Amino acid sequence: MKQKARFTMGPAALVAAAFIGPGTVVTASLAGANFGYALLWALVFSVVATMILQEMAARLGVVTQQGLGENIRAGISRPWLRRLVVLLIFAAVIIGNSVYQGGNISGARLGLADLLPIDGQYIPVVLGALAAVVLWQGSYKVIEKVLIGLVLLMSVAFLATFLLTQPDWGALFSGLLIPSVPSGGILMVVALIGTTVVPYNLFLHSSSCAQKWQSANDLGAARKDIYISVPLGGLISMAIVGTAASAFFGKAITIQGAADLGQALQPLFGDSATTFMALGLFAAGLSSSLTAPLASAYALSGVLGYSNNLKDKKFRATWFTILLVGVVIASLGLKPIEVIIFAQVANGLLLPFMALFLVWVCNQPRLAQHRNSLLQNILGGLVCAVAIGLGARSIASAMGWL
Template sequence: MRLGPGLLVTAAFIGPGTITTASVAGANFGFALIWTLLFSVVATILLQSMAARLGVATGLDLASALRTTIQTPIFKALAAILVISAIGIGSAAYEAGNLTGASLGLQEIMPSISPILWTPLIAILSAVLLYTGKHKVIEGALIVLVVLMSLVFISTLVMAAPPLGEVLKGFIPSLPEDSLTTVLALIGTTIVPYNLFLHSGVLAEKHDSSKNIDKVIKETNLDTSISITLGGIITLAILSTASVAFYGTDAGKISAANMAVQLEPLLGGMAHYFFAIGLCAAGLTSAITAPLAGAYAVCGMLGWSTQMSNTRFKLVAIVILVFGALVASLGLDPVAVIIFAQAANGLLLPIVTCYLVWLVNQKSVMKGYTNSLLLNLVIVPVILLIFGLSLYKLSNLIF
C-alpha cells in the first residue's frame, strides 16, 4: 500500500492552530488532557474513513454527493450557502493563520531576512504547487513536510524526556478545573469539517471502477488510520513537550509563536530551531491543504468540476490562498472573518457528520459498501459529542 490521501488530512489538521492549542493544553494542564487526543484521533479515523469510502465506492466527493442527493431546491440552496460559507470562506480565513505560522517559523530560523518577505514567498510556493494540478506533485511535497514535521516534534519530545508514568496517567479521562474550553479546542482542532470534503474529493478523483473496490477500501482505511494516528502522535509530542517545559511555572502566555524561543532554556539552543522548523512545516502543509479543501467544497456544491487539474478548480484554490496571503501580509485583523467561519463551522460540523453517516448507510448510493451495525453504534457517541462541541462553540460566539 502507498500512504498518500490520509497524509493530506494529517497535513491539514496539524497547523499553527493545533500547535498553539496543544501547547496551551500542556502548559496549563500538564498531561491531564492526553485522553482528549486519543478520543479525537479515534473519532477522526472513523469519520475520515467514511468520507474516504464514499469517494472510493461512488466516485463522488462529499459536496457533490450533498448537491446531487438533496432534491428540495430550498434545502439544496441552504446547503450550498452553508457549505460555501463555512468551508470556502472559512478556509480563506484560516489560511491567513497558516501563512503567518509558516512565516514565524522561517523568521525564527533566519532572523536576518525581513519578515515582510516570508508570507508572499510562502504564498507563491503554495500557489505554484496548487496550480500544477497534479496529485503526485502535491502529495509528494506534503509527505516530505509531514515527515519533517514528525521528526522535528518527536525529536523535541525525546529531548524533553517526559516521565512515562505521568504520560500514561493522562490517558485516564479527567477534567481539571477550567479545562473544558481547552478540551473542546483540542477536539475541534482535530475533527475538522473541511477535511471530510478534502479526503472524499481526493479519493473520488482517483476513483476507478475497474479496480477491486474492496481492496482499495482496505488500503484506504489503513492509510487513514496510520496517517491520522501519526497526526495524533505529533500533537501528543507538542502537548507533552509544553507540559515538561511550562506546566507549574510562571511562563506567561504560551503560543506557537513564542514556544520555540521559550524551549531553549530546557532543551538547549538547537531546540529553538527544531521547533521553528516544525512550526514552518505545519504552516506550509495547512497552507496547501486549506485551499484544496475549500475548492472541493465550493466546486462540488456549485456543480463545477472537482478535478484538481481543472482550471476553474485551481482558480478557486488560488483565490482562497490569495485572500489569506493578503490578510497575513497587510497585517489585517482576520478576527471578524474567523468568527463568522467558526460560527458557520459550528453549525456545519454536526449537519455534515449526520449527513455523512446517513449517506454511507444508503444502499442506493453505496451499494454493498454501507456501514456495519457495529460501526453505526460506535459512531453515535461521537456524533453526540460533536453536537455538544458545536453548541458550546456557537453559544460562546453568540454570548
C-alpha cells in the same frame, strides 16, 4: 481470490497535514502549559473519532468515485435545502478557510523567520507563491508527495523537540489512559477535539480518495492509509502537548502561542529544541496553507456541480482566491474579528450537519454491500453527538456566551 491490499501512504496523510496547522500547535501548546499531561486523553478520543469519520469519507469516495460535495448535491433533492447547505458550506469552508489561511501562513512565517535570516515582511508572499506553485501543477501525485514530506518533517521535528524536553513518562501515560478534566479545562478539551475533527477534511479526503483509487477493491489500502496517517497526526499533537507540559507546566514561565513556545525552549533546552520547533511550525503552516485552499475548491466544486479537475479554471480560481486572502492577512497583520466570528458560527453549524449527513449517505443503497454496518452506525452516531456538542460550544463561544 481477494487481492491483498498494498499500503501506500496517501490521502489520509493530507488529512493529517490539514489538522496539524498553527492553530493546533497553539492549542496543544496551551493545553500542555496550563494543564500538563492531563488532557492527552482528549487527543486519543479525537484521533479515534477522526478515523471513524474519515473511514466513511474514504469509503464514500472510493465506492462512488465522487467527493462528499457531489454526494450532497445528488442526495438533496429539495432546491431550498440544497441552497441552504451550499450557503453553509460557502460560509464555513470558503470564507472560514480564507480567514484561517492567514493564520496558516503566519505560522509558517514564524517558523521560517527563526530558521533563516529573512526579512519577515516578505515571507508571506514567498510562502504563498510556494503554495501556489505546488497547487498550480494540477497533479494530485505532486501535491500528495509534498504533503507526505511535510507530515514526515513535522513528525521528526515535533517528536525530537518532545524527547529533548525529557518528559515525565508516568504522568504522560496517566494522561493518555485516564480521562480527567482539571478545573477550567473543559473548554480546552473541546478545543483539542475541535482542532482534530475538522469538517473540511471530509471533503478533502473523499475527493482525494476518488482520485487515487478507482474501485471498491482498493478499500483495504484506503483504510490502512487512515490507520497509519491519522494516528501519526495525533502523535504529533500529543508530542506538542507533551513538550509544553514538560517545559512549562507548574513553572514560572507562561506562553501565549506557538512563537513563545519556540523562543522559551532555547534557554531551557538549547538551540536544538528551538530549531526543531521552528521546523515543525514551518511545516505545519505550509501544509495547512496547501490543504485549506484545496479542500475549499473540492467542496465548492462538488456542491455547485463544476469540475473538480485540478487544472479546471474555476477550481484553480477558488483555491487561488483563498490563498491570496491568506497572504494579504498575513502580510498586513490583519485581525478580522468579525469575519472570524462569522466563520466560527458557520463552522459550528456545518460540523454536526456534515457528520450526520456522512452517516446518512453511507447507509444509501448506492453503496451496496459497502454501506455502514450496525457498529459503524453506532460509532458514527456517537461522533455525531460529540460534533453537535462541539457545534453548540463553537456558536456559544463566538457569541460571547462562554
